[in-house]
Each structure stands twice: as C-alpha cells, then as structure tokens.
C-alpha cells in the first residue's frame with residue numbers, strides 16, 4: 001500500500017530555549033530533523049514524506065532536505081499555530097488511499113523496525129500508536145490532595161502515530177480542540193478505538209536541553225555497534 005510520512009517540524013521549541021528551533025540543532029554533526037528524514041527514507045524506497053516547516057525556516061529546511069538520501073521524495077508545506085494545525089496542513093497534501101505516519105521531527109532516534117511494526121499493525125487494524133510503560137511511580141492531583149496511580153495501567157505515548165489515510169483525514173475535519181495533544185486524541189474523538197503497540201525507550205522527544213545530551217549518547221552508541 002502507498003505510504004506517506006507527515007513529519008511535523010513546525011514548532012518553535014520554547015521549552016528548549018535556543019535561538020534556533022530544536023529541530024535544526026546539530027546532533028552528531030547533522031540537524032535533528034535530518035536524522036528523522038533519513039530514517040523514514042530508509043524504511044521503504046517508495047515512501048514519500050510531507051515535511052511541515054515553520055514559515056520563517058523554509059529556506060533552512062530546504063537546505064537540510066537537499067542533504068538527505070532522497071530529496072525528491074520530500075515535499076514541503078508550512079506549519080500552523082498548533083501541532084493540530086501543522087498536522088492538518090500536512091494531511092491536506094495527501095490525496096490517495098495510503099497508510100499515513102505522523103511523526104515528530106524531534107523524535108529523531110526512531111528506528112526503521114518501529115516504523116515497519118507501526119505499518120503492519122495499522123494495515124491490520126486501521127491505526128497503530130506506539131507506547132511504553134512508565135518507569136516512575138505516578139500520582140494524580142485531586143481537589144483534596146493526591147493519590148497514587150497504578151502504573152501498570154498507564155502508557156506513555158510516542159510517534160509515529162499511524163493510520164489509514166481516510167480515517168485520519170476525516171478525523172481532522174473536526175474543529176480544533178485544545179485537549180488534542182496528538183493524532184490519537186483527534187481520531188479517538190471521531191469515534192474510532194485506538195490500538196497501542198509497543199514503542200521504544202530510545203524513541204525520545206527532544207524537548208529540553210538534557211534530551212540533546214541523551215540523544216548524542218544514544219546515537220554515538222548506535223554508531224559504535
């Protein structure tokens with residue numbers, strides 16, 4: 001089946017606090033975004049990428065695309081005010097039945113194995129969302145205090161969130177709701193049950209300065225193997 005990856009890189013990276021948005025920061029000599037693009041390009045020779053960039057950084061994005069393994073398989077569009085709007089702009093570029101991966105550009109340690117597993121699971125059930133178990137103890141705050149949560153029942157959600165194109169495009173016709181934090185929340189609101197599959201502990205989202213240090217180490221280790 002036809003495969004598209006919508007790679008969202010339209011954010012400004014406020015929590016990272018750098019002058020340049022985190023997706024353009026160097027990681028072992030290449031921009032964070034470059035690593036995500038190249039891993040998806042390597043997953044299948046026919047996969048195409050819709051890259052969503054901030055309006056002010058389209059030129060930088062084009063320069064990065066030119067250094068990837070297959071620039072011709074990457075189309076660029078611009079992002080919106082929130083992640084929801086950026087994803088929607090990316091989805092608007094897809095007009096044929098396909099499996100669609102929506103991936104955070106800043107989850108740049110994604111493996112081809114996880115991409116392939118998401119594809120197989122989505123093909124079978126309509127959607128596949130990678131998730132891992134928390135390793136910390138968890139508490140929820142209430143009006144009167146707080147109480148423990150059973151961590152065996154909680155999952156930490158990752159990307160690529162993977163769907164049949166008709167299903168995700170239809171879900172994104174809904175009006176924006178600030179409660180939407182990812183594609184699974186949008187698709188769930190449209191009445192579809194979400195299928196979780198096992199994610200990867202190393203599939204971290206570069207969010208704060210510490211994450212860059214961690215990602216450097218993980219990549220260094222991967223290159224040594």
Ligand SMILES: Nc1ccn([C@@H]2O[C@H](COP(=O)(O)OP(=O)(O)OP(=O)(O)O)[C@@H](O)[C@H]2O)c(=O)n1
Nearest residue numbers: 008009010011012013014015082083086105106
């Ligand atoms: N309007 C937005 C906001 C976010 N993203 C993308 O969504 C991914 C995950 O979002 P997050 O880590 O929150 O990125 P930022 O919004 O850039 O970071 P922050 O919330 O710290 O400002 C990133 O690849 C980011 O570029 C996007 O395409 N468009």
Ligand SMILES: C[C@](O)(CO)[C@H](O)COP(=O)(O)O
Nearest residue numbers: 083104157158159181182205
């Ligand atoms: C989509 C996501 O990466 C799943 O964990 C996450 O919800 C993005 O959230 P953020 O607030 O945009 O970082």
